[in-house]
Amino acid sequence: MVKAFLKPLQKEEALNLTGGKRGRITIHEVASAAGVSISTASKALNDTGRMAAETRERVKRIAGEIGYRPNALARGLLSKRSFTIGLLTNDTYGRFTLPVMAGISDALVDHGVSVFLCAIEDDPALAQTHVDAMLDKQVDGIIATGKRLDRRLPVDLSNLHVPVVYAFTEGTQNSVTFRSDDEQGARLAVEWLAKVGRRRIAHITGPEEFFSVRERAGAYHEVAGHREPVLYGVWSENWGHDAVEQLWKRPGEKPDALFCGNDQIARGAVDALRERGIRVPQDVSVIGFDNWEIVAAQTRPPLTTVDMELKELGRQAGLTVLALAEGRPVEPGVRKLPCRLVVRQSCGGKTPGNETKE
Amino acid sequence: MVKAFLKPLQKEEALNLTGGKRGRITIHEVASAAGVSISTASKALNDTGRMAAETRERVKRIAGEIGYRPNALARGLLSKRSFTIGLLTNDTYGRFTLPVMAGISDALVDHGVSVFLCAIEDDPALAQTHVDAMLDKQVDGIIATGKRLDRRLPVDLSNLHVPVVYAFTEGTQNSVTFRSDDEQGARLAVEWLAKVGRRRIAHITGPEEFFSVRERAGAYHEVAGHREPVLYGVWSENWGHDAVEQLWKRPGEKPDALFCGNDQIARGAVDALRERGIRVPQDVSVIGFDNWEIVAAQTRPPLTTVDMELKELGRQAGLTVLALAEGRPVEPGVRKLPCRLVVRQSCGGKTPGNETKE
DNA sequence: ATTGACTGAGAAAACCTTTTCTCACTTGAC
DNA sequence: GTCAAGTGAGAAAAGGTTTTCTCAGTCAAT
Numbered sequence: 222m223v224k225a226f227l228k229p230l231q232k233e234e235a236l237n238l239t240g241g242k243r244g245r246i247t248i249h250e251v252a253s254a255a256g257v258s259i260s261t262a263s264k265a266l267n268d269t270g271r272m273a274a275e276t277r278e279r280v281k282r283i284a285g286e287i288g289y290r291p292n293a294l295a296r297g298l299l300s301k302r303s304f305t306i307g308l309l310t311n312d313t314y315g316r317f318t319l320p321v322m323a324g325i326s327d328a329l330v331d332h333g334v335s336v337f338l339c340a341i342e343d344d345p346a347l348a349q350t351h352v353d354a355m356l357d358k359q360v361d362g363i364i365a366t367g368k369r370l371d372r373r374l375p376v377d378l379s380n381l382h383v384p385v386v387y388a389f390t391e392g393t394q395n396s397v398t399f400r401s402d403d404e405q406g407a408r409l410a411v412e413w414l415a416k417v418g419r420r421r422i423a424h425i426t427g428p429e430e431f432f433s434v435r436e437r438a439g440a441y442h443e444v445a446g447h448r449e450p451v452l453y454g455v456w457s458e459n460w461g462h463d464a465v466e467q468l469w470k471r472p473g474e475k476p477d478a479l480f481c482g483n484d485q486i487a488r489g490a491v492d493a494l495r496e497r498g499i500r501v502p503q504d505v506s507v508i509g510f511d512n513w514e515i516v517a518a519q520t521r522p523p524l525t526t527v528d529m530e531l532k533e534l535g536r537q538a539g540l541t542v543l544a545l546a547e548g549r550p551v552e553p554g555v556r557k558l559p560c561r562l563v564v565r566q567s568c569g570g571k572t573p574g575n576e577t578k579e
Numbered sequence: 580m581v582k583a584f585l586k587p588l589q590k591e592e593a594l595n596l597t598g599g600k601r602g603r604i605t606i607h608e609v610a611s612a613a614g615v616s617i618s619t620a621s622k623a624l625n626d627t628g629r630m631a632a633e634t635r636e637r638v639k640r641i642a643g644e645i646g647y648r649p650n651a652l653a654r655g656l657l658s659k660r661s662f663t664i665g666l667l668t669n670d671t672y673g674r675f676t677l678p679v680m681a682g683i684s685d686a687l688v689d690h691g692v693s694v695f696l697c698a699i700e701d702d703p704a705l706a707q708t709h710v711d712a713m714l715d716k717q718v719d720g721i722i723a724t725g726k727r728l729d730r731r732l733p734v735d736l737s738n739l740h741v742p743v744v745y746a747f748t749e750g751t752q753n754s755v756t757f758r759s760d761d762e763q764g765a766r767l768a769v770e771w772l773a774k775v776g777r778r779r780i781a782h783i784t785g786p787e788e789f790f791s792v793r794e795r796a797g798a799y800h801e802v803a804g805h806r807e808p809v810l811y812g813v814w815s816e817n818w819g820h821d822a823v824e825q826l827w828k829r830p831g832e833k834p835d836a837l838f839c840g841n842d843q844i845a846r847g848a849v850d851a852l853r854e855r856g857i858r859v860p861q862d863v864s865v866i867g868f869d870n871w872e873i874v875a876a877q878t879r880p881p882l883t884t885v886d887m888e889l890k891e892l893g894r895q896a897g898l899t900v901l902a903l904a905e906g907r908p909v910e911p912g913v914r915k916l917p918c919r920l921v922v923r924q925s926c927g928g929k930t931p932g933n934e935t936k937e
Numbered sequence: 938a939t940t941g942a943c944t945g946a947g948a949a950a951a952c953c954t955t956t957t958c959t960c961a962c963t964t965g966a967c
Numbered sequence: 968g969t970c971a972a973g974t975g976a977g978a979a980a981a982g983g984t985t986t987t988c989t990c991a992g993t994c995a996a997t
Contacts, residue, residue: 622955
């Protein structure tokens with residue numbers, strides 16, 4: 222590769238950019254190129270004020286020609302709007318944060334809003350540092366997101382003077398919180414199993430102290446109708462594997478379907494069934510939760526599962542924080558967004574094409 | 580939940596914040612509270628200028644008491660430094676981006692730098708929109724990252740007037756690019772297999788058009804010494820599974836070790852071996868690549884694999900873009916960062932404790 | 938010819954900091 | 968008692984933009 226230092230290169234760049242004058246093109250350049258004052262230039266570009274249509278057009282044309290772009294810092298200083306929001310998350314691995322982030326970005330990019338992503342582990346000091354940095358940079362709002370519905374971020378966001386929206390994490394009093402409707406999602410799963418003809422549905426899931434685990438288990442009991450005990454455990458493939466061992470060692474009738482608390486558990490269960498020579502989906506149907514592509518789509522057979530629509534959740538959180546930033550009224554409270562069933566092959570039933578979204 | 584609208588709530592907040600005067604506390608408030616001019620206040624807070632030690636202390640104390648925080652927009656307008664950088668990625672799933680992001684953030688948070696995350700799918704228009712938005716916001720620099728070493732992002736960053744650093748994606752002439760040393764990583768893997776006593780090592784990997792696939796295969800040939808053909812395929816568990824079928828259907832001696840191009844392939848291979856009644860690691864050692872925890876740690880047995888140290892890569896990219904932003908000279912070129920072997924159980928050999936980092 | 942309304946455009950203030958320049962005052966030396 | 972040097976602190980400009988205010992000029996109506 223080349224040996225030259227980068228410093229001189231930058232100088233070259235600066236040179237061929239504005240022909241000697243350092244820095245970016247400002248509205249002053251536009252004004253003088255168009256032969257008007259900066260106030261007129263500003264008004265022309267923003268479609269405000271009064272002026273001859275010809276003048277307005279000329280200014281706009283020239284601005285376009287010389288590649289003028291307004292300095293958002295200067296604009297923000299005056300308007301008190303930075304067109305920037307902060308996304309705070311303690312989900313290091315990004316399983317939940319990334320889809321949420323994608324949704325936020327998707328919803329806000331058209332409004333010219335950019336997103337600061339701040340991954341605070343579970344470190345209160347780090348979290349505070351990031352929040353302070355964001356506030357210093359005059360973010361228009363903050364979205365807090367996490368990996369668990371029933372846990373708070375390790376930082377208090379309740380008395381900031383910018384709006385805060387919570388997504389997939391527990392919010393404060395009088396805040397706006399978006400979360401998935403786990404009850405409805407679980408119902409979707411169990412109803413699907415019933416629809417494909419299953420009657421003896423077992424439920425293998427995560428730790429009972431998770432709120433969403435209890436909600437899903439509640440819906441399971443309600444829909445399945447029987448009093449089959451729920452197998453609580455951890456969120457791992459190993460647990461799914463072990464739970465199947467337990468179930469099949471028990472005397473009496475075996476289940477003909479497994480509703481698993483997440484895709485990893487489902488995957489472990491599928492593996493255990495195969496090891497026992499039980500066919501999925503012919504002998505037993507297995508359904509997961511999360512639609513974590515990397516797990517659900519790669520399992521053999523690919524998992525039918527419940528998608529929490531996190532991207533949509535992010536989209537709505539983004540639009541809401543924007544609304545609050547613009548002073549539009551928003552009703553506080555918890556908003557539950559419906560889940561969606563993704564049919565693949567692990568339950569049998571009709572598979573309407575390739576159901577993998579995005 | 581409560582029925583009240585959020586609008587009046589915000590007003591309340593604004594009220595108890597500065598006692599009637601809307602908005603944040605500025606240096607004016609500090610100055611008048613301390614009985615000095617704003618210039619003196621500024622100099623006191625920034626440890627510049629000359630003044631009585633007592634004055635400086637008093638200003639600082641009062642600033643702390645009333646909770647003054649300088650407005651980064653105003654500061655940036657003047658200093659032409661926004662303490663903000665942009666991270667551009669086309670890795671929607673975040674497998675590579677998240678660790679890189681974590682490293683960047685980790686390295687820069689102490690310098691007061693925040694990071695805009697922009698996920699451009701592979702959409703040139705979206706990418707341009709995001710780049711423009713970042714430039715408008717006066718980012719001090721941009722880091723481009725991707726999911727493939729030998730592919731460019733769908734946007735030209737070569738003539739920006741802010742520094743650009745490439746991480747885990749192909750850069751332009753005279754740029755700074757950070758990437759993992761796949762050759763060294765592959766050598767690490769094969770040498771480890773040799774060290775645990777394996778001699779007939781096969782290599783199952785991804786598509787040959789990937790640069791990193793060719794590099795790893797090259798190192799494999801070199802270290803393994805023999806002319807065993809490489810099995811090229813795709814990055815999926817299914818391929819790992821199928822490749823084992825192929826290998827074991829072939830006449831002649833079977834391999835006693837598999838070096839897999841990524842963890843997913845390794846996982847598929849382990850599954851296939853188990854189905855054939857071959858024990859891992861007693862009969863065959865399997866090693867992966869990527870150290871994707873979710874795959875590597877959940878496989879039974881957990882995979883020994885190669886970690887590309889993406890977080891460190893991000894850290895260095897962050898520090899480099901910062902250096903460039905501050906005008907410090909940086910030698911252009913491609914920097915290869917060494918990989919690290921993560922020993923779990925799929926190869927046998929000694930397992931020095933729990934080797935999962937972070 | 939005078940008024941009134943309207944039009945097009947510029948001057949200046951404001952946003953919040955930092956930095957340079959200036960100035961009044963003190964002190965020590967001759 | 969004058970001068971030079973040094974000290975502490977404030978005034979003002981700058982950064983790029985938006986917005987309000989002002990003003991000169993035009994035109995139609997009286």
